[in-house]
Amino acid sequence: MTPAAGPTAFGRRDFLKLSAGSAALLGAGAFTAGLAGCAKHEAPAAGYAFLRAGDAALFTAIAPVVLADSLPQAGRAEHLQQLLKAIDGTGARLQAPTQKMLYQLFDLLNTGLTRRLAAGVSKPWAEAEPAQIEAFLKRWCNSSIGLFNGGYRALSKLVVGNWIALPEGLKTVGYPGPWAPMYSALNS
Amino acid sequence: MAINDIYTDGIASGWDVRDASTFTAPTTLEADIVIVGTGAGGGTSAEILANAGFKVLLIEEGPLKTSASFKDMNEARAYAELYQEGSGRTTSDGAITVLQGRSVGGTTTVNWTSSFRTPPETLKHWAEAHGVKGWSVDEAKPWFDERSERLGIAPWGVPPNANNAVLQKGCEKLGWEWHVIPRNVRGCWNSGYCGFGCPVNAKQSMLVATIPAALAKGATLVHHLSVRKLQITGDQVTGLEAVALDAACNQPSGVSVSVRAKHVVLAGGAINNPALLLRSGAPDPHGRVGKRTCIHPVVFTYALMPERVDGWYGAPQSVASDHFQWSGQFDFAPGFKMEVPPVYPALIAALFGRSGQELSQNIAQMPQFNVMLALMRDGFHEDSPGGEVRIDEAGNPVLDYEVSDYLFRGFKNALLRMAEAQFAGGASQVMAAHLDASWSPSWSEAKSQIENLAYKKFKLALGTAHIMGGCAMGEDAKQAVVNSEGSHHQLRNLSIIDGSLFPTSIGANPQLSIYALAARNATRLAQRLKPAAA
Numbered sequence: 001m002t003p004a005a006g007p008t009a010f011g012r013r014d015f016l017k018l019s020a021g022s023a024a025l026l027g028a029g030a031f032t033a034g035l036a037g038c039a040k041h042e043a044p045a046a047g048y049a050f051l052r053a054g055d056a057a058l059f060t061a062i063a064p065v066v067l068a069d070s071l072p073q074a075g076r077a078e079h080l081q082q083l084l085k086a087i088d089g090t091g092a093r094l095q096a097p098t099q100k101m102l103y104q105l106f107d108l109l110n111t112g113l114t115r116r117l118a119a120g121v122s123k124p125w126a127e128a129e130p131a132q133i134e135a136f137l138k139r140w141c142n143s144s145i146g147l148f149n150g151g152y153r154a155l156s157k158l159v160v161g162n163w164i165a166l167p168e169g170l171k172t173v174g175y176p177g178p179w180a181p182m183y184s185a186l187n188s
Numbered sequence: 189m190a191i192n193d194i195y196t197d198g199i200a201s202g203w204d205v206r207d208a209s210t211f212t213a214p215t216t217l218e219a220d221i222v223i224v225g226t227g228a229g230g231g232t233s234a235e236i237l238a239n240a241g242f243k244v245l246l247i248e249e250g251p252l253k254t255s256a257s258f259k260d261m262n263e264a265r266a267y268a269e270l271y272q273e274g275s276g277r278t279t280s281d282g283a284i285t286v287l288q289g290r291s292v293g294g295t296t297t298v299n300w301t302s303s304f305r306t307p308p309e310t311l312k313h314w315a316e317a318h319g320v321k322g323w324s325v326d327e328a329k330p331w332f333d334e335r336s337e338r339l340g341i342a343p344w345g346v347p348p349n350a351n352n353a354v355l356q357k358g359c360e361k362l363g364w365e366w367h368v369i370p371r372n373v374r375g376c377w378n379s380g381y382c383g384f385g386c387p388v389n390a391k392q393s394m395l396v397a398t399i400p401a402a403l404a405k406g407a408t409l410v411h412h413l414s415v416r417k418l419q420i421t422g423d424q425v426t427g428l429e430a431v432a433l434d435a436a437c438n439q440p441s442g443v444s445v446s447v448r449a450k451h452v453v454l455a456g457g458a459i460n461n462p463a464l465l466l467r468s469g470a471p472d473p474h475g476r477v478g479k480r481t482c483i484h485p486v487v488f489t490y491a492l493m494p495e496r497v498d499g500w501y502g503a504p505q506s507v508a509s510d511h512f513q514w515s516g517q518f519d520f521a522p523g524f525k526m527e528v529p530p531v532y533p534a535l536i537a538a539l540f541g542r543s544g545q546e547l548s549q550n551i552a553q554m555p556q557f558n559v560m561l562a563l564m565r566d567g568f569h570e571d572s573p574g575g576e577v578r579i580d581e582a583g584n585p586v587l588d589y590e591v592s593d594y595l596f597r598g599f600k601n602a603l604l605r606m607a608e609a610q611f612a613g614g615a616s617q618v619m620a621a622h623l624d625a626s627w628s629p630s631w632s633e634a635k636s637q638i639e640n641l642a643y644k645k646f647k648l649a650l651g652t653a654h655i656m657g658g659c660a661m662g663e664d665a666k667q668a669v670v671n672s673e674g675s676h677h678q679l680r681n682l683s684i685i686d687g688s689l690f691p692t693s694i695g696a697n698p699q700l701s702i703y704a705l706a707a708r709n710a711t712r713l714a715q716r717l718k719p720a721a722a
Contacts, residue, residue: 093274161538
């Protein structure tokens with residue numbers, strides 16, 4: 001097994017310690033009950049149907065790191081706004097049990113204590129350095145704890161699936177567009 | 189050129205199609221037979237029952253979307269409008285992605301057109317282990333013949349696209365069995381956009397084939413209508429309680445709808461049928477509702493090919509291999525069928541599971557991607573009992589699915605064989621869809637990497653597009669929810685006719701298995717009800 005980008009020896013030891021603590025916290029119900037308390041009942045942010053203010057900040061911070069060169073530099077603010085709207089639409093179409101699962105994940109990442117312990121990110125997302133975010137994503141991806149792998153899959157899938165479905169995202173995977181003979185026949 | 193929109197023309201000619209999101213006051217609907225769900229089971233039943241002279245009411249929770257809205261050939265639009273939970277459905281722990289349709293035509297509107305007969309081994313197993321009567325290989329054959337004729341099902345006559353050709357070439361080189369996949373199409377353009385809704389009405393989905401035929405015979409279709417509860421008195425379903433959904437098909441609009449019918453057919457699929465029965469408190473003396481829900485769990489491998497593949501174009505699935513399906517050590521691990529998925533950009537990028545430069549550099553090479561998949565034949569061994577559908581406190585369906593070591597061994601076997609086939613098929617590099625995997629430049633390196641991966645949920649990318657069972661058929665009421673013809677063991681005017689009947693998975697993409705069984709069951713139902721209703 002050769003993880004594509006494992007943490008350093010120190011980082012790994014540090015993270016294992018972190019993981020043990022986080023796992024205990026998760027076992028104590030932080031993940032399920034939502035340590036954030038009030039955040040659990042918070043309404044979606046203005047203009048959104050699913051994402052709350054903290055969730056939007058989380059995705060604004062992590063999306064450029066998840067997507068790297070798949071998110072073009074030119075027009076980045078506008079692209080991020082489109083992506084957030086798309087993620088919001090995806091969330092709004094989920095049924096309640098799936099929404100609840102995602103809100104639990106977002107609560108974990110938006111509560112200071114659990115964000116520090118589980119994600120290793122000390123500052124609020126809006127202030128987090130890209131390098132910190134990158135380290136967090138790699139740790140959750142490479143972790144041997146299924147909950148972290150699952151959280152990583154959920155976050156990255158929301159970002160990547162929604163971005164690559166948008167016109168600017170589609171360009172970055174070399175998709176030439178809808179099959180031309182049919183598209184032009186039907187849309188001319 | 190303009191493609192005639194079947195529904196625009198049909199509604200103009202007098203078809204009774206209603207959008208419940210436009211209802212402004214509580215309504216009562218009546219029919220001889222109400223069918224809940226318009227997918228492979230409901231759509232097939234609707235045509236047969238309408239042809240037999242019954243007043244049929246078809247209810248669909250999703251929207252009516254037709255060729256006119258598919259001509260953008262757009263992936264984002266399709267996922268948002270045509271799939272359960274906007275394509276975001278998963279098992280209850282989030283570990284397995286569930287792709288399931290949710291619009292008029294159900295999953296048949298968005299599936300990839302593979303149309304296999306139920307394998308003889310599966311039919312024999314059902315008779316021997318699950319008390320299914322009257323559905324032997326010989327008894328089923330005429331129904332497969334008849335449905336194949338009705339839906340234009342024939343082996344694909346055009347050479348496979350480059351994505352499918354990798355599987356064919358790999359199997360040929362390795363001396364493995366492979367076959368051309370039969371597809372349910374007429375006048376297919378070979379574009380590859382089946383998963384977004386066929387823009388030229390070539391796919392003989394229920395949306396295109398049977399539902400228009402039922403409507404032409406006087407059936408009523410109401411969409412944007414979600415059935416919440418069956419009203420039950422003694423051994424009878426006396427009515428249905430439904431709620432109209434808003435235009436976005438997301439939230440109840442606030443308008444309630446009551447339905448009265450002499451006979452009720454459930455065809456909402458293997459997640460929604462059990463959930464409806466559980467919400468309704470339907471008799472279930474042996475606790476069988478929602479049990480044995482099989483899903484053909486799927487694992488994937490990627491290959492980088494030396495040339496462009498453009499796996500987004502061309503018939504999505506045209507080649508399959510059953511080489512490891514029916515011969516192997518099945519006490520150790522399940523058999524599996526090998527196929528390819530279409531390389532739909534967002535689907536494959538989301539599956540890829542990487543971030544940062546590793547993501548962007550890899551998905552930039554997507555034109556050269558071949559992707560392979562293997563679907564596990566679950567439900568055939570005691571260590572592979574399927575999952576369970578239950579409801580949460582609000583009545584929402586939830587699918588619990590535990591992955592046993594037995595299945596994990598199957599995943600490992602399948603990843604190895606797929607990687608081997610991809611290298612034999614000409615791949616430069618291969619990688620398993622697993623968070624710890626990396627590209628291997630040779631079969632021997634891929635082999636040792638795959639053998640040493642951690643076989644755990646979330647590490648492995650897992651998906652399913654085939655939800656089966658949960659309302660199993662069989663003669664023994666202690667084991668099954670309905671008898672071998674789909675009649676409920678306790679409720680005498682309730683039938684279940686769709687993939688939720690299957691006592692195990694199929695071992696192949698299930699649509700034709702549903703069509704044939706539904707055609708037989710609906711025909712028998714019409715014969716049985718005729719005297720009373722006529």
